[in-house]
Amino acid sequence: MNPVNYLYLAALLFAIGATGVLIRRNAIVVFMCIELMLNACNLALVAFSRMHGNLDGQIIAFFTMVVAAAEVVVGLAIIVSLFRSRHSASVDDASLMKL
Template identity: 90%
Template sequence: MNPVNYLYLSALLFTIGASGVLIRRNAIVLFMCVELMLNAANLALVTFSRLHGNLDGQIIAFFTMVVAAAEVVVGLAIIVSIFRTRHSASVDDTNLMKL
């Protein structure tokens, strides 16, 4: 097997995550799909690290994980505070600015 298959897996997971963001409307599930996309990107970075034979790709994947953790903390806090005021976690209901 050629290790490039890891890149195909990563592309497939990223695509599934992106489609999920477009299809689903529950804010929590949307966030999970974004996490899936970040994980797919990490897999690609790790594979690139192996391709080039140095560890920089792994360092960047590590920083991606840190940023993802910070993003999830803030994002879930926003979801909880929206849920408190609007009593819904659906992104369709957050339309106060709509004409």
């Protein structure tokens, strides 16, 4: 098997995640799809790291994980506070930028 297959898998997962972001309207599920896209990027970075024989790709994947963790914390806090003020987690309901 050619290691490029990992890149194809990453591309597929990224496209599925992007489709989910476009289709779903529950804010939590949209957020999960974004996580899926980030993970797909990480897989591609790890595969690149193996192809080129250095660890820089893995370092960047590591930074991606840190940023994703921070993003999830803030994003879920925003969803919770939105739910508190609007009693809904649908992205359609949060159409006005006011509480």
